[in-house]
Amino acid sequence: MSQIDVREAVTRAHRAEWARLVAVLTRRFGDLDIAEEAAAEAFATAAERWPADGLPANPGAWLTTTANRKAIDRIRRENKRYDKQREAQLLSDDDPPEPLGAIEDERLRLIFTCCHPALALETRVALTLRLVGGLTTPEIARAFLVPETTVGQRITRAKAKIKAARIPYRVPSATDLPARVSGVLAVLFLVFNEGYLATSPGTDPVRQDLTAEAIRLTRLIRTLLPQDGEVAGLLALMLLTEARRTARVSATGELVTLDEQDRGSWDAALIAEGHRLVRERLAARVAPGRYQILAAISAVHTSARDVRDTDWSQVVALYDQLVRLDPSPIITLNRAIAVAELDGPEVALAAVDRLEPKLAGYHAFHATRADLLRRLGRSQQSRAAYDQAIELAGNTAETAALTRRRDQLG
Amino acid sequence: MQYLVSVIDATAGLATPDEMAAIDVFNDRLVADGHWVFAGGLAAPSSATVIDNRGGEAIFTDGPFVESKEYLAGFWVIQAADLDVALKLAAEGSKACNRKVEVRPFLDE
Numbered sequence: 001m002s003q004i005d006v007r008e009a010v011t012r013a014h015r016a017e018w019a020r021l022v023a024v025l026t027r028r029f030g031d032l033d034i035a036e037e038a039a040a041e042a043f044a045t046a047a048e049r050w051p052a053d054g055l056p057a058n059p060g061a062w063l064t065t066t067a068n069r070k071a072i073d074r075i076r077r078e079n080k081r082y083d084k085q086r087e088a089q090l091l092s093d094d095d096p097p098e099p100l101g102a103i104e105d106e107r108l109r110l111i112f113t114c115c116h117p118a119l120a121l122e123t124r125v126a127l128t129l130r131l132v133g134g135l136t137t138p139e140i141a142r143a144f145l146v147p148e149t150t151v152g153q154r155i156t157r158a159k160a161k162i163k164a165a166r167i168p169y170r171v172p173s174a175t176d177l178p179a180r181v182s183g184v185l186a187v188l189f190l191v192f193n194e195g196y197l198a199t200s201p202g203t204d205p206v207r208q209d210l211t212a213e214a215i216r217l218t219r220l221i222r223t224l225l226p227q228d229g230e231v232a233g234l235l236a237l238m239l240l241t242e243a244r245r246t247a248r249v250s251a252t253g254e255l256v257t258l259d260e261q262d263r264g265s266w267d268a269a270l271i272a273e274g275h276r277l278v279r280e281r282l283a284a285r286v287a288p289g290r291y292q293i294l295a296a297i298s299a300v301h302t303s304a305r306d307v308r309d310t311d312w313s314q315v316v317a318l319y320d321q322l323v324r325l326d327p328s329p330i331i332t333l334n335r336a337i338a339v340a341e342l343d344g345p346e347v348a349l350a351a352v353d354r355l356e357p358k359l360a361g362y363h364a365f366h367a368t369r370a371d372l373l374r375r376l377g378r379s380q381q382s383r384a385a386y387d388q389a390i391e392l393a394g395n396t397a398e399t400a401a402l403t404r405r406r407d408q409l410g
Numbered sequence: 411m412q413y414l415v416s417v418i419d420a421t422a423g424l425a426t427p428d429e430m431a432a433i434d435v436f437n438d439r440l441v442a443d444g445h446w447v448f449a450g451g452l453a454a455p456s457s458a459t460v461i462d463n464r465g466g467e468a469i470f471t472d473g474p475f476v477e478s479k480e481y482l483a484g485f486w487v488i489q490a491a492d493l494d495v496a497l498k499l500a501a502e503g504s505k506a507c508n509r510k511v512e513v514r515p516f517l518d519e
Binding site: 116117118164165166167168172176 | 411413497515
């Protein structure tokens with residue numbers, strides 16, 4: 001096996017085994033800090049040893065054994081009087097057979113602990129990417145454009161709080177589960193959205209590393225909770241969005257809106273998978289949550305071969321359903337965009353204008369107004385709205401597209 | 411594990427009879443379910459005295475050590491297996507006393 005193959009094997013093992021390893025170690029040692037450090041050391045050792053010694057027959061078991069030893073080494077270093085009997089017990093428990101269900105359960109515990117509501121949202125995101133996703137602190141810092149020390153402190157403080165306040169390491173009870181799952185999905189959706197439309201001018205407009213990581217973790221949750229409609233809905237939404245990724249930014253680095261995208265370049269496999277999930281949820285005949293409705297809207301869009309074939313009445317009906325669940329101004333704004341296609345830009349503009357007190361600081365509000373005003377031939381007002389949108393937008397590809405549209409006004 | 415559940419008030423008002431009744435019901439439940447350690451309501455912050463005896467001679471100062479709009483109005487000390495249990499109890503406590511509460515763990519042994 002070549003060096004490159006071995007390096008790839010280490011990367012593959014990292015993707016496949018990291019969360020399981022951290023979860024199993026946390027369970028065994030009752031300490032996230034020890035678990036994370038030991039897992040990281042085990043992978044570092046693998047990167048060093050595998051090229052020389054060859055790939056172990058069972059990489060997962062090799063990593064577990066190595067990480068286990070690293071953890072015990074650390075405990076020994078920190079506490080010389082560590083109970084010898086307990087140590088012996090841990091050593092003899094080196095590689096116990098674990099049924100698949102139990103492993104899945106371990107990873108689920110880890111995710112729920114990382115996304116505990118007693119932690120701040122940005123902390124949950126950092127902790128989930130670090131402990132479940134296996135991203136390094138510098139990688140997380142780059143992803144969210146915050147200093148490495150800030151991410152490091154967030155993670156350290158979170159681990160200290162989990163320990164001191166005894167945030168439990170378990171899957172929540174059935175009564176708490178729906179609320180807690182939705183907390184986990186909120187974290188994953190945030191990671192995905194930041195990748196899909198990066199909010200800052202200092203980074204690539206689309207961050208595939210983040211969208212891919214969010215999808216990977218949502219797939220993991222889906223295998224763990226296959227019956228949960230919102231998990232399926234969020235996964236479908238991510239897949240149908242990701243399918244359009246390459247069509248979303250033009251060769252000149254401009255964001256391309258849905259109506260102007262080259263639909264032939266959409267990823268057919270991702271769309272098929274997303275549609276399958278949406279159909280599965282429709283067949284379940286359970287009232288859908290917001291992710292399922294958003295996925296259904298995305299499914300309507302991705303079913304149209306040409307933008308003119310879009311079933312806009314279906315889109316508006318789905319938005320109506322969404323507004324009943326979540327009457328937020330952003331949902332109302334997105335509904336108005338669909339209304340413009342169904343009832344014309346004038347009706348839509350009236351609905352958009354009513355949102356001004358709430359959305360005056362949001363670039364998409366001004367961009368939507370600008371577009372509707374342009375279609376109504378009110379160039380001067382449209383130009384002013386584009387100016388405001390450009391000033392507020394942070395994403396470089398979006399700014400470029402808005403600037404071109406403004407400059408094309410007659 | 412023990413947690414301090416602090417009752418945060420901003421209105422300087424004592425509990426109303428309805429609130430007192432709800433607190434009593436909640437306290438009885440804490441006792442019945444084995445969560446009760448201790449609880450008490452506090453008199454107004456203006457009744458506080460700060461003492462500093464680090465310098466050899468005790469100095470007494472009238473009033474609370476920190477002036478703020480929100481202050482500690484009372485507290486529970488509860489016994490709970492973990493933070494999830496403590497948060498659930500604290501949420502019930504907040505409803506009973508009709509005020510915000512803060513949960514903070516005691517240092518573990």
